[in-house]
Amino acid sequence: MMHALPHDRIYDEAPLYDLAFSYRDIPAEVDFIEAAYAEATGSARPRRMVELASGPGRHAQEFARRGVSAHAVDLAPAMVAFGQQSAQTAGVHVQYHCGDMRDIRLQPPADLVVCMLCSAGYLVEEDDLARHLRTVRDLLRPGGLYLAELAHPGDIPADADGGRTQNEWTMDGPDGVLDVSWAEAPDAESPGERTVIAQARLTWTPRDGAPRVVEANSAQRVYEEREWRHQVAACDGLSFVNSWGAFDPHVGVNAPEAWRMIVAVRRS
Numbered sequence: 001m002m003h004a005l006p007h008d009r010i011y012d013e014a015p016l017y018d019l020a021f022s023y024r025d026i027p028a029e030v031d032f033i034e035a036a037y038a039e040a041t042g043s044a045r046p047r048r049m050v051e052l053a054s055g056p057g058r059h060a061q062e063f064a065r066r067g068v069s070a071h072a073v074d075l076a077p078a079m080v081a082f083g084q085q086s087a088q089t090a091g092v093h094v095q096y097h098c099g100d101m102r103d104i105r106l107q108p109p110a111d112l113v114v115c116m117l118c119s120a121g122y123l124v125e126e127d128d129l130a131r132h133l134r135t136v137r138d139l140l141r142p143g144g145l146y147l148a149e150l151a152h153p154g155d156i157p158a159d160a161d162g163g164r165t166q167n168e169w170t171m172d173g174p175d176g177v178l179d180v181s182w183a184e185a186p187d188a189e190s191p192g193e194r195t196v197i198a199q200a201r202l203t204w205t206p207r208d209g210a211p212r213v214v215e216a217n218s219a220q221r222v223y224e225e226r227e228w229r230h231q232v233a234a235c236d237g238l239s240f241v242n243s244w245g246a247f248d249p250h251v252g253v254n255a256p257e258a259w260r261m262i263v264a265v266r267r268s
């Protein structure tokens, strides 16, 4: 059964989501974003940034830690509440907003907008990407940069190429163990050629209790680079700058070791 918010039951469990994806090296990812920003804009560091579909907003928090004025936007109220709480605990100031990456408006304009961890894969309806790009353009100052981390185009179906990324993993938390599974739903019919029904499952086993399973299915699109280039070209005021296959400036999208598609787009 599909729900109004994508993977709603998963994103309702914000602390579990945060633990599930805490294997990432967020400071290193932010170093990469800052280098891409400096190269594309000629400015050292953004002064103001917005993270879209931010979840807990861990990238926004890292930017805030570096002195950047940071905003985080997510559709799921539980994510926004958890993000606010975790920023407070970490002692960093991030402004959180409950909003949609297809139509959020914020002022003043930002130097940098980011959308991390394949969140743009939730842009599945026909005009979603165009709406999203217009939204990003209107969030940015002239000359500002947008960077999106997307699933690699070869990840369709999710495990077809022998696994650029892992579909199942386990995280050890202070209070228990979390088993994560994120893969194409076995019995679901694909809604479109590049859109799959992704089944997300979190199995939480507290140190002193029985396992609890949280599961949800949702449509996710695995974009090709040419779709982004085409849609960016069609959006007045934006131009495609660059793409990479990892958080490494030397890895292109078509390199054998590529596991993501990271795209950079500039506002003219």
Ligand SMILES: C[S@@+](CC[C@H](N)C(=O)[O-])C[C@H]1O[C@@H](n2cnc3c(N)ncnc32)[C@H](O)[C@@H]1O
Pocket (backbone or CB within 6 Å): 006, 011, 021, 052, 053, 054, 055, 056, 057, 058, 073, 074, 075, 076, 079, 099, 100, 101, 102, 115, 116, 117, 118, 119, 122
């Ligand atoms: C895979 S999580 C990624 C979160 C975060 N970017 C990160 O790196 O951890 C996807 C997030 O996108 C959010 N989301 C999905 N559709 C959205 C939309 N249309 N607008 C804003 N947020 C959205 C979900 O609520 C969820 O928090």
